[in-house]
Amino acid sequence: MRVIIHFNFAGFVAKVCIMSISTVIYVAAGGAVGAVGRFLVVSLVGSWAHAAGSSFPFGTIVVNVLGSFILGSLVELSALVWSPSPDVRAMIVVGMLGAFTTFSTFSLDVVTLMTRGAWGQVALYMGISVALSIVALYMGMQTMKALIA
Numbered sequence: 361m362r363v364i365i366h367f368n369f370a371g372f373v374a375k376v377c378i379m380s381i382s383t384v385i386y387v388a389a390g391g392a393v394g395a396v397g398r399f400l401v402v403s404l405v406g407s408w409a410h411a412a413g414s415s416f417p418f419g420t421i422v423v424n425v426l427g428s429f430i431l432g433s434l435v436e437l438s439a440l441v442w443s444p445s446p447d448v449r450a451m452i453v454v455g456m457l458g459a460f461t462t463f464s465t466f467s468l469d470v471v472t473l474m475t476r477g478a479w480g481q482v483a484l485y486m487g488i489s490v491a492l493s494i495v496a497l498y499m500g501m502q503t504m505k506a507l508i509a
Contacts, residue, residue: 382447386448387451388455389455390457390459392455394455395460398423398459401422402420405419406419420489423460427493430500432498436505470482470485473485
């Protein structure tokens with residue numbers, strides 16, 4: 361069954377066609393797992409940081425870097441030996457990893473640090489987040505290549 365959604369907002373008209381309702385269900389299930397995973401990781405890392413006397417957003421860095429590593433691993437895995445169905449691919453990439461990683465929280469953390477005048481932490485946080493996420497994605501790809509080869 362195809363799902364077609366029509367949007368009309370302030371003169372902007374869009375039509376979204378989703379291949380099947382099963383895809384929506386798979387994405388929702390993956391999203392639930394990813395959201396709970398992010399909540400648990402951010403809470404755990406945040407409590408460690410708080411116990412160490414830091415308000416630096418380490419939890420967001422951890423989920424974004426870990427999510428990038430997982431995505432890199434899955435890219436190589438599916439390129440080399442695994443062919444997940446479109447529903448399973450959507451569940452993992454869009455649902456689970458989309459809910460697990462977070463650019464909006466990263467952006468909020470940057471603005472929060474800016475409003476505190478913590479410009480050094482802003483630069484550090486942005487640099488670490490972007491650089492480590494890219495390195496983690498690449499390392500995930502290389503790890504999977506090495507494991508499969």
